[in-house]
Amino acid sequence: MSDVAIVGIGMHSFGRHDDLSGMEQGAIAVRRACADAGVAWDDVEFAIGGSRDAGQPDKMVPMLGLTGLPFQNVINGCATGGSALISAYNTIKAGAGDLGIVIGFDKHGRGAFVPSTPPSGGRDWYGGSGLALTTQFFAMKINRYMQQHGISRRALARVAAKAFRNGAKNPMAWRRREMSEDEILEAPMLSYPLTQYMFCSPGEGAVALVLCRADRAGRHARRPIFLDAAVIRSRRFGSFEVLAPSLAIEDGVGPTVDASRAAFEQAGIGPEDVALAQLQDTESGAEIMHMAENGFCHDGEQEAMLEAGETEIGGRFPVNTDGGCIANGEPIGASGLRQVYENVLQLRGDAGVRQVGGDPKVAYTHVYGSPGISGVTILSR
Amino acid sequence: MARISIDDAVLDISGGEPRLLGSRCRACGTHTFPVQSGCVRCSGDDMETVRLGTRGELWAWTVQAFPPKAPPYLGDTDRSTFEPYGVGYVQLPEVRVEARLTEARPEHLKNGMEMELALVPLATDDDGNEIVTFAFAPSGGAT
Numbered sequence: 001m002s003d004v005a006i007v008g009i010g011m012h013s014f015g016r017h018d019d020l021s022g023m024e025q026g027a028i029a030v031r032r033a034c035a036d037a038g039v040a041w042d043d044v045e046f047a048i049g050g051s052r053d054a055g056q057p058d059k060m061v062p063m064l065g066l067t068g069l070p071f072q073n074v075i076n077g078c079a080t081g082g083s084a085l086i087s088a089y090n091t092i093k094a095g096a097g098d099l100g101i102v103i104g105f106d107k108h109g110r111g112a113f114v115p116s117t118p119p120s121g122g123r124d125w126y127g128g129s130g131l132a133l134t135t136q137f138f139a140m141k142i143n144r145y146m147q148q149h150g151i152s153r154r155a156l157a158r159v160a161a162k163a164f165r166n167g168a169k170n171p172m173a174w175r176r177r178e179m180s181e182d183e184i185l186e187a188p189m190l191s192y193p194l195t196q197y198m199f200c201s202p203g204e205g206a207v208a209l210v211l212c213r214a215d216r217a218g219r220h221a222r223r224p225i226f227l228d229a230a231v232i233r234s235r236r237f238g239s240f241e242v243l244a245p246s247l248a249i250e251d252g253v254g255p256t257v258d259a260s261r262a263a264f265e266q267a268g269i270g271p272e273d274v275a276l277a278q279l280q281d282t283e284s285g286a287e288i289m290h291m292a293e294n295g296f297c298h299d300g301e302q303e304a305m306l307e308a309g310e311t312e313i314g315g316r317f318p319v320n321t322d323g324g325c326i327a328n329g330e331p332i333g334a335s336g337l338r339q340v341y342e343n344v345l346q347l348r349g350d351a352g353v354r355q356v357g358g359d360p361k362v363a364y365t366h367v368y369g370s371p372g373i374s375g376v377t378i379l380s381r
Numbered sequence: 382m383a384r385i386s387i388d389d390a391v392l393d394i395s396g397g398e399p400r401l402l403g404s405r406c407r408a409c410g411t412h413t414f415p416v417q418s419g420c421v422r423c424s425g426d427d428m429e430t431v432r433l434g435t436r437g438e439l440w441a442w443t444v445q446a447f448p449p450k451a452p453p454y455l456g457d458t459d460r461s462t463f464e465p466y467g468v469g470y471v472q473l474p475e476v477r478v479e480a481r482l483t484e485a486r487p488e489h490l491k492n493g494m495e496m497e498l499a500l501v502p503l504a505t506d507d508d509g510n511e512i513v514t515f516a517f518a519p520s521g522g523a524t
Contacts, residue, residue: 111450125388125415127453129503129514130445131479136468139443147492192444192487237422240441246403246414247440247470247477248421 002226004092005217006379008037008210009344012105014328015174017204022054022107022331025206027063029334030103033208037220039099044210046096047071048087049103050080051333054204057103078280078369079232080104081207081336085377088211089230098213099220105206106331113202126245134282134370135199137242139191142285146193149300151288153193157181158306159284160198160326166313167327169353174203175327198284203329207337209344223348228362229266229378233259241372255374256280256293256366263364263376264295271295274378275360276317276346278339280368281324291319294366294376318356321346336375339365347381387455387503387514391415393432394513399500400432401515403476412475434473435498436520442469442482442490455503455512471496471517481516495520 010032012025020028026049034041041064049057049071058071076083081104088102112135126132145151161181167173179197187195210220217224235241238252264270271294279294281287288302296317297305305311311319322328322342325335343363345351365377386392386399393400404413406420407427414433419426446465448458457463467482467490483499484490496517503512 123388123455123512124453125391125514127449128387128455130449130454130456130466130481131468132453133445133449136443136445140441140469143443144441144492189444189446191446245479246412247479248411249472249475249477 002228002380003214004089004211004227005214005221005224006209006227006340006344007212007217007221007224008033008039009341010034010036010208011172011338011341012206013172014203014205014331014334014338022051022105022204022206023060024063025107025204026051026054026057026103026105026208027060029105029206029208030060030064030101033101033210037210039210039220041065042067043099044069044101045098046088046091046100047103048074048084048091048100050074050076050084051104051106052080054105054107054333057105060103076232077371077373078330078332079336079367079373079375080333082367082375082377083232085209085337085340086230086232086375089227092211092213098216099210101208101210102337103206103208104334104337106333107204108202108331111202131245132243134242135191135194138283138286139194141240142283142289143193145285145289151300151303153185154181155288155303155306156193156198156284157184159281159287160184162312163281163284163320163324163326166321166354167323170322170327173323173327174329175323194283194285198326200282200325200328200330203331205329205331205334205338207334207341209337209340223381225344225347226380227377228380229263229376231259231263231266232373232375233262235372239372242370244372254293255372256290256368259374259376260294260366263378267378269362269378274362274364275358276321276343276356277319277364277366278322278324278342279319279366281320281326282330282368284326286368287320287324290366290368294364313354313356321351321354321356332369336365336367339367340377340379343379347379382509382511384513385506385510387512392515394500398435399498399515400435401478401498402430403433404428405431405475414476414478433475433478437471437473437496439490439492439494439496439517440470440472440477441492442467444468444485444487469517481514483516483518489519
């Protein structure tokens with residue numbers, strides 16, 4: 001049995017919220033998570049928070065009560081939420097705390113992320129030249145992958161259409177209008193082969209999770225969910241990563257493969273034991289590639305899996321049941337925790353119209369982001 | 382009016398042909414672009430600055446169809462006049478380099494095609510100098 005349990009979850013809906021700061025959304029998520037766990041803010045022994053653009057997370061404490069608790073801030077690119085969770089997991093495993101909270105929130109401006117590439121004394125030659133856009137990386141990676149492994153543009157549209165279909169069933173999602181595959185394919189091309197509706201957008205939202213020692217989980221939750229693995233990995237030599245001005249000529253595996261293998265080893269199970277997964281879908285091609293990189297299929301099998309609807313909520317192996325990043329947007333600090341939130345709902349059997357059938361027992365999350373970092377969690381009940 | 386490199390430490394245009402500058406690890410021979418002080422492969426710190434080759438094969442590509450935000454982008458950001466440009470990795474003899482491509486039509490781009498280093502204008506600075514950056518063009522005009 002795992003050492004750490006998730007006993008409370010709270011969320012502020014994703015999307016655009018002009019009347020609320022990112023931090024206020026974070027505080028709302030905290031109150032909801034504490035209420036779900038049946039604990040008072042005063043009971044929380046430590047907090048770990050992550051946000052890229054919405055302020056230093058520990059500044060939210062006055063909104064919740066100045067209890068003097070240790071509060072650490074985490075920033076780790078797109079894996080910020082996942083890294084906050086891993087820090088809390090390790091704190092509890094190490095015996096340095098029995099009950100803690102993880103908070104992820106963010107609020108980004110409209111449009112693609114502006115790359116921050118500090119110039120080396122001169123001009124910012126990388127961004128200045130019209131490179132340094134994350135969208136370019138994802139487009140190049142899937143374009144190459146499609147040619148190598150026989151993935152069609154229709155498959156890209158299938159992933160996005162599924163995301164909007166699942167988002168339409170999720171009251172917390174941002175994009176809740178279903179969209180046809182043809183509408184997605186005919187939308188303006190942003191970065192070949194990816195159209196506007198195949199990409200997620202930077203957005204807003206917040207998630208909080210209450211964690212505690214597994215042997216005390218029964219005090220706080222009727223249906224505790226256990227965190228069997230929480231792993232992050234950075235990139236190794238030879239991998240193909242976002243915002244890389246150059247790549248090695250020899251090819252190696254990326255951080256997702258490394259994080260996934262380590263997580264399965266930690267949990268003592270394999271991909272065949274997983275009932276559903278939330279996988280980083282910065283754009284629809286990323287979901288396709290990440291299915292293979294996380295060990296859930298071989299390269300190229302995704303085409304037939306998507307055609308057969310295997311990754312739909314009612315399919316053999318549901319992926320991104322809450323609509324993923326494509327339907328929820330990507331508030332960096334909260335995105336990885338949104339995946340965990342959804343998996344907790346699914347494992348509790350509380351996902352309502354999105355509920356995956358077959359009484360799922362194991363669920364998987366994966367984030368990937370700049371500058372080449374992956375985070376994986378495995379949850380069970 | 383002169384033509385100036387976007388960054389002389391990255392792109393040297395002082396000679397007859399433009400050259401990209403990278404680093405070579407004296408211990409393991411691994412190259413990086415741009416110049417950096419440590420080795421990505423063996424962690425060594427004995428690096429020398431070298432001129433990279435100017436020809437290679439296209440390894441991955443896309444087309445940038447919307448204007449990047451400025452800053453940092455120095456080129457045209459006006460949606461009514463913006464011209465899409467290709468972006469790709471070109472496998473040089475030493476390392477795969479990310480660069481603009483002079484070709485922006487998907488039907489004319491294919492992994493494995495021969496490419497060579499070229500210059501593209503980005504903007505004019507306050508002194509009237511033309512700022513250029515590097516790009517790769519299909520070799521021999523074979524588009």
